[in-house]
Amino acid sequence: MSITAIDVIRAKRDGEALSDEQIDWVIDGFTKGVVADEQMAALAMAILLRGMEDREIARWTAAMIASGERLNLSTVDRPTVDKHSTGGVGDKITLPLTPLVAACGAAVPQLSGRGLGHTGGTLDKLESIPGWSAAVANEAFIAQLREVGAVICQAGEGLAPADRKLYALRDVTGTVESIPLIASSIMSKKIAEGTSALVLDVKVGTGAFMKEIGQARELARTMVELGRAHQVTTVALLTDMSTPLGLAVGNALEVEESLAVLAGGGPADIVELTLALAREMLAAAGLSEVDPAEVLASGRAMDSWRAMIQAQGGDPDAPLEVAKESEIIRATTSGYVESIDAMGIGLAAWRLGAGRARKEHKVSAGAGVLLHKRPGEKVAAGDVLAELRADYGSRIPAALSAATDAIVVAKQPAPSAPLIIDRIG
Template identity: 45%
Template sequence: MRMVDIIEQKRNGGVLNEAQLAFFIDGVVDGSIPDYQISALLMAIYFQGMTPAERTLLTTKMTASGEQLDLSEIPGIKVDKHSTGGVGDKVSLPLAAMVAATGIPVPMISGRGLGHTGGTLDKLEAIPGYQVTLSDTDFINQVAQENLAIIGATGAIAPADKKIYALRDVTATVDSIPLIASSIMSKKIASGTDALVIDVKTGAGAFMKTLPEAKDLAQALVSIGKGAGMHCVAVISDMSQPLGYQIGNALEVQESIDLLKGHGPEDLLKLVLTLGSYMVVLGRKAPDLAAARKLLEATITSGSALARFRALIKAQGGDERVIEDYTLMPQAKYHTTITAQRRGFIAKLTADKFGIASMMLGGGRQKAGEQLDHGVGLTLHKKVGAKVEVGDPIVTIHSNQPQVTAVASLLQANIEISDVVTPPTMIYQVIDD
């Protein structure tokens, strides 16, 4: 078998079989296929796409390329959640704690942010001492004892994906649905969970800018999950404006704790309850979504979800005192507020531009491996649909540099005020297998 023949077949719109995809993934992992041929096939897939069967086969081979966790020692149905990424998306933090508080084991393997999207691990590392790396044994034991652990993936899980992802990032093939879907699902299947709820973002701050694109990706993810024997649900949610009111690592941890204390932002709570309800039903702790929602709401009023989050922090070496004292996390030195220049209603807060603004402050990465400033970010005072008068604060910039002219200009150019506005829909569609 020759790699050039596989490239040619896909370039011409052909369907690759199991042997060809196995040859490709084996060659990626052992280094026998050069980067230029891997990149050529990625570009062919980008333009020609893949059938559902091809996507499932590719994912299966990527999953099998490395270590696969065995979580069978943990009693109960293990349920995880994944997001395709957004701005202000701190959902995993309160969601995991709330679901764990209902008695469902949540073994969550998360990632870091890149570009305008934030990463769960980056947020957790704003908590002094929090360790995102655990051995497999410690990870399994913690989930068994606490119902919850949130860690980063090791290089042993789906190593083919690590190499392919790096090449996608430099060959303009990131936004390919077969490649996105196989990347996400290979790691989730290898992590050993029984069920998965995926938050597929759509809008300016998402990789899938349009609803049809998001629907195609959601269907691909659910199809792959079903083919691998994993019960999978995809929720398509809005990312046209930032989620919640805080953008930035320490700020988003603070907002997550606020939600668990019962006073988080409405849009964040709605999304957490929607995703969480599906997780609770999949975990068989409730017969339907309405009952699941009540269970989740009770974890806030009883304080059990906040207790789970505190236990998570403590178990992974973090300073649990941040629950009461947010100033234990990194803080910005300077604060600059942008105000409304006219009266009306907030019509647009372009999500990806707000994410880029946070990145410019040091809160995000332009390249993998860059160090972050966990204290910087943005606080929104108004969301789309809110009424404003001249001089009302719209966004505060938290920075560790006294001059933020470029950041302020970017934000001002992406705040739109009009006389009439319709707030965006939060949940567009749910796709179940």
């Protein structure tokens, strides 16, 4: 019996589980243009509302992988391992982590994306480095993995093209939050890139897509099972995204903070999460005997960073762009920083020009927020809490409102919360 898009939409709308044949047909049809955007949008909404069984998610992911090519990394003479974060505010962990793990002996094929809305994008951050290019052809990708051990770049056109089309559609149809669609989107790209092992950083909190711990656990569990079903060793850490990571939020600002970590300094939370993820990645790659803290302190991770940036046309010694305008936020009362809301700071950075509302929009390399205090720290009236930076002064007032509201000073410090909440896998 022939399959039609309307039959598939109706089945999911009515709460039925889709068959393997229906899933294969609809993904193939959407990739080729046989299934129209409005039909896939209707199906995505039905999936959001009705959900999917594990079998359906696994088949949906497999069909998206099959829509394009799958990289073969068998010629890379190091164990391959990747990391993926579900996105947050100040989340520059990929920048120090990738060269660190490469310096420990693994190969890290890191396919990354751009920021949208309040969450920053790894490629936007790296593009603040003069000359650096996110476009790496497949042959050069594999060669750089062999020679340098680390690549951070955009996915090629041939990898999971069904996901590229569906991702853009979900963004404009209110279906981004669907766990089956998030899990299959992430895992189809990661599996197609050919890595043997994967560590997931699933964010939970005000600045994350997953606001509740139960949602985050379900997403992590789903992705771990998808990875294992495709013979990719997969584990996940649930990490807090109620407070921005580090002190810098913005593209060039986050590169500077990452360089501080690679030089042996940097904020304690960035170092803690970088090392925790590095240990998980090395264990998954069979290199658990290597101590990433020792490698970081030795300077070898910085050497790896410089080689990675130069391999993609970047100048690791070039000065980074600095925004033309700035504004200081000061404490109006004495006390302790009770909280810094990640969503509010992310929104402020976005309004300053560090992020984009649509994918085609350009971002400002120098724009963003520099925090001067962290939750739990004591402050006196008049102390600097944060600095806003923008290329245009007209962007500052709206950002100032969001950032000021995000930073709460109270008489007593709030109890500290753990950065790493749980491990799944």
